[in-house]
Amino acid sequence: MATHCCYCGVQCGMYLRVSSDGKVFGVEPRDHDINKLKLCPKGVTAYQQVNHADRLTKPLMRDRRDEPLREVGWDTALDRVVSEIRRIQQTYGRDAFAVYSGSSLATEKCYLMGKFARVALGTRHIDYNGRLCMVSAAAANKKAFGVDRAANPWSDMLESDVIMLLGANVGECFPVATQYFWGARDRGAKLITVDPRETPIARTADIHVPLRPGTDAAFCNGVLHVVEREGLLNEEFIASRTTGWEQVRTGLSEYTPERVGQICGLDPGLIEKVGLTWGRAAKAMAFHARGIEHHIQGVDNCLSVINLCLATGQFGAAGMGYGTITGQGNGQGGREHGQKSDQLPGQRMIEDPEARAHICRVWGITDDELPRAGTSAVEMVHQAEAGEIKGWIGICNNPMVSMPDSARINRGYDALEFHCQIDFFLSETCARADLVLPGTSWAEDEGVSTNAEGRVVKYNKASEPPGDARPDWWIICEIARRLGRHADKFAFSSPRELFEELRVASAGGQADYSGMTYERIEETGGIFWPCPAEDHPGTPRLFGERFHHPDGRARFHAVEWRPPAEEVDRKYPLRLTTGRTVAHYLSGNQTRRIDSLVQQTPRPWVEVHPSLGFANGDPVTVTTRRGSATYPALVVSSIREDTVFIPYHWAGRVAANLMTVDALDPTSRIPEFKVCACRLEPGSKIDEPPAPPVPPGVAEYPRVGGLDREEPSAPQGRGTGRG
Amino acid sequence: MRSKNLFIDPGRCIGCQACVAACRECDSHKGRSMIHLDYVDMGSSTAAMPTVCMHCSDPVAPCAQVCPVDAIPVGSDGVVGTASAELCIGCGNCVHACPFGVPKLDVAEMLQYKCDLCYDRSSQGLLPMCASVCPTDALFYGTYDELLQKRPSAQAVDVFEFGEQMIATGNAVVAPAGRNDAIPGGYSVWSELAQDDS
Numbered sequence: 001m002a003t004h005c006c007y008c009g010v011q012c013g014m015y016l017r018v019s020s021d022g023k024v025f026g027v028e029p030r031d032h033d034i035n036k037l038k039l040c041p042k043g044v045t046a047y048q049q050v051n052h053a054d055r056l057t058k059p060l061m062r063d064r065r066d067e068p069l070r071e072v073g074w075d076t077a078l079d080r081v082v083s084e085i086r087r088i089q090q091t092y093g094r095d096a097f098a099v100y101s102g103s104s105l106a107t108e109k110c111y112l113m114g115k116f117a118r119v120a121l122g123t124r125h126i127d128y129n130g131r132l133c134m135v136s137a138a139a140a141n142k143k144a145f146g147v148d149r150a151a152n153p154w155s156d157m158l159e160s161d162v163i164m165l166l167g168a169n170v171g172e173c174f175p176v177a178t179q180y181f182w183g184a185r186d187r188g189a190k191l192i193t194v195d196p197r198e199t200p201i202a203r204t205a206d207i208h209v210p211l212r213p214g215t216d217a218a219f220c221n222g223v224l225h226v227v228e229r230e231g232l233l234n235e236e237f238i239a240s241r242t243t244g245w246e247q248v249r250t251g252l253s254e255y256t257p258e259r260v261g262q263i264c265g266l267d268p269g270l271i272e273k274v275g276l277t278w279g280r281a282a283k284a285m286a287f288h289a290r291g292i293e294h295h296i297q298g299v300d301n302c303l304s305v306i307n308l309c310l311a312t313g314q315f316g317a318a319g320m321g322y323g324t325i326t327g328q329g330n331g332q333g334g335r336e337h338g339q340k341s342d343q344l345p346g347q348r349m350i351e352d353p354e355a356r357a358h359i360c361r362v363w364g365i366t367d368d369e370l371p372r373a374g375t376s377a378v379e380m381v382h383q384a385e386a387g388e389i390k391g392w393i394g395i396c397n398n399p400m401v402s403m404p405d406s407a408r409i410n411r412g413y414d415a416l417e418f419h420c421q422i423d424f425f426l427s428e429t430c431a432r433a434d435l436v437l438p439g440t441s442w443a444e445d446e447g448v449s450t451n452a453e454g455r456v457v458k459y460n461k462a463s464e465p466p467g468d469a470r471p472d473w474w475i476i477c478e479i480a481r482r483l484g485r486h487a488d489k490f491a492f493s494s495p496r497e498l499f500e501e502l503r504v505a506s507a508g509g510q511a512d513y514s515g516m517t518y519e520r521i522e523e524t525g526g527i528f529w530p531c532p533a534e535d536h537p538g539t540p541r542l543f544g545e546r547f548h549h550p551d552g553r554a555r556f557h558a559v560e561w562r563p564p565a566e567e568v569d570r571k572y573p574l575r576l577t578t579g580r581t582v583a584h585y586l587s588g589n590q591t592r593r594i595d596s597l598v599q600q601t602p603r604p605w606v607e608v609h610p611s612l613g614f615a616n617g618d619p620v621t622v623t624t625r626r627g628s629a630t631y632p633a634l635v636v637s638s639i640r641e642d643t644v645f646i647p648y649h650w651a652g653r654v655a656a657n658l659m660t661v662d663a664l665d666p667t668s669r670i671p672e673f674k675v676c677a678c679r680l681e682p683g684s685k686i687d688e689p690p691a692p693p694v695p696p697g698v699a700e701y702p703r704v705g706g707l708d709r710e711e712p713s714a715p716q717g718r719g720t721g722r723g
Numbered sequence: 724m725r726s727k728n729l730f731i732d733p734g735r736c737i738g739c740q741a742c743v744a745a746c747r748e749c750d751s752h753k754g755r756s757m758i759h760l761d762y763v764d765m766g767s768s769t770a771a772m773p774t775v776c777m778h779c780s781d782p783v784a785p786c787a788q789v790c791p792v793d794a795i796p797v798g799s800d801g802v803v804g805t806a807s808a809e810l811c812i813g814c815g816n817c818v819h820a821c822p823f824g825v826p827k828l829d830v831a832e833m834l835q836y837k838c839d840l841c842y843d844r845s846s847q848g849l850l851p852m853c854a855s856v857c858p859t860d861a862l863f864y865g866t867y868d869e870l871l872q873k874r875p876s877a878q879a880v881d882v883f884e885f886g887e888q889m890i891a892t893g894n895a896v897v898a899p900a901g902r903n904d905a906i907p908g909g910y911s912v913w914s915e916l917a918q919d920d921s
Contacts, residue, residue: 171737200737714762716738721759
């Protein structure tokens, strides 16, 4: 069955091998335009989720939190949700019930979650886990360009002379995208990487900039300072296609390479070198990911990169451009059709009267019935802690692992009177819920997904859901039907019907999908939005003639570097940064159950520089103001001396987010996962990662790869060459 | 010799182990990877390199030569196969004879396992699993001309020196661009071989 991978924002094409009795049993590479047969180790093994022994096959419920979960029928489960929603909303008001969704869902379901919260529940509290991902880039894109999408298809990279990659561990988080970077270099392009760690893609870069975490905006301003000083600006582009340059230029004088070098902990010569290399390039492109976005200055960091691209006029042609690389498979599609707290379908803003009028017409409700903007994901959990939110439906997320300052997140969920979680494995978050509803994996339903390029692709159904598991859209529509409020607006009987309504809802918006059909998406290599008519080819490259603000011009934004929320001091002298490793995905609810991925990387580690005096495998205790855990040391000279790194995919005692800070960007409300202050001490015993939770009656999945204490191997995992 | 070969380029490898995962998916040895992925510079960099069977051509397949029961087939196209399960006695001679450390012995089964270039796939025009999925083309399957078309400066090495023993191989390793001198354990005669081919 032709489909795409369920994991990251690359969305590689793949075939699932299906037996004659309808069981998915393997994978075959697919020569799709995005990935050209390539897959990463997560993609190769993704199919192993489908018939996994840990799958949820029955609704699970408990009456009190100190009871174990027990299997119940769908009627019992759904009646419980409905009665709790009614009770909580009648007692505390509509907004006391929240919906927290995710972007690994197909777009049809993301659209449905937004409509469900606003129309069936009438609550303003809906948000999604992209809030922990790339919303800083989304906000910056809207501010600068008037639209939130990468400017180019990745194939444009092949014509670039210089590519700058900031805070993006492409080799591990988006392995298959590496081919575009290597392809550009084969054709002579220079690669500049900016990261506190020399990751696999940075190892052979022409220029690697190992800056201090939390100093990205200062670095970009420094580079732009050099570009401006050397007269390498594109004055004509600035004059004809942008506004706001003067304010940016005025601020640059303070960002001399010497001062920036001090802020970033870099040789000033490196900033000069990047400035000259970027400024002299005929065609240059910049890409970034979570490394610069997960900051209280996340939006500004992205704007500082955009300033550099605008000042040198790098837009509108192959080899010239800019983009963020979304972390989740449907990170792009999941944020543009109305499950984001401040948005309606089509990337419309919920406080825009015209947008409200359009969506009210499509949904058949009045403006009074459409809630206003809500709050962001982490804030909603904090509101639960404060008693403002009492009821909660979560789907496609695992905040026990993924949200910052886990202890506080636990308190928030503890305070809820009712918590329902929908998933297809029993995540750490499901395991503490009052009610767990078994949904489907991506292979058991159909729907579209929009990759990091803005290209819409299609997932196809390869098998039936296991046991009594049901498609997520069926579960949501069934709750709406039983709840009764505008129940007729949830009479969907297939993803296709949802997609048809989504097309209408998105029409005329920025993310216009109205010209797309399932058939067109399958016939092409995917369609880039906007695609406003069925004879429209889609829009792979943006900004050729104009930007999306009403005057057609892009906006410069003056960016002033500010220090991170938590600076180092004598007690906490080192900077802790967190991120991913190649064998695992997000909160690990999927990948921590796949044998070969567990074998490759069985546990987290703390990555430290040799100068800190630890040996490989030493137990090292990491402590911040919020928490502490003991990991094996991975001693490498490819990380800064003043920085330590922990991968965040694991739960419980070893969750990296026990330590992180929940400071938020004032605009994007993204948490500062990428820097906080910590200290290291020799530990006595390495903390063990807990086994992933399993449903009642299912034997704990046999642990593979052994957690016997042994040296961690490379950041990418254990090698297979010896033994 | 074969027109298509594997070209291994450690400079492009990101150590992700997609090749290892894909090798496990082969129907003929599901669950067992024939690829060795080494992190070669641990502690100072993220460098990594996959090792697959090099399909030695001169002398032909040392593993097959030392096999006391002739269990390791060598095809007319130079592909050195996995030891036949019917014939193999699990003596481990091939493991010791291989200069690249490729064959593995399953002590429980008393059988040898090694890469056969996905013969079931490559003989039917499909790419070997590892080269198909490799996200970076660190494992590239094709002709030397196809490689040069994509990477004009690629320098392929297919002769390796182990002490006084020279080994020419079917598969090749890509050396850093512009580097024509011998790399440890190997040097290039690809240009001459390519001429021989034509």
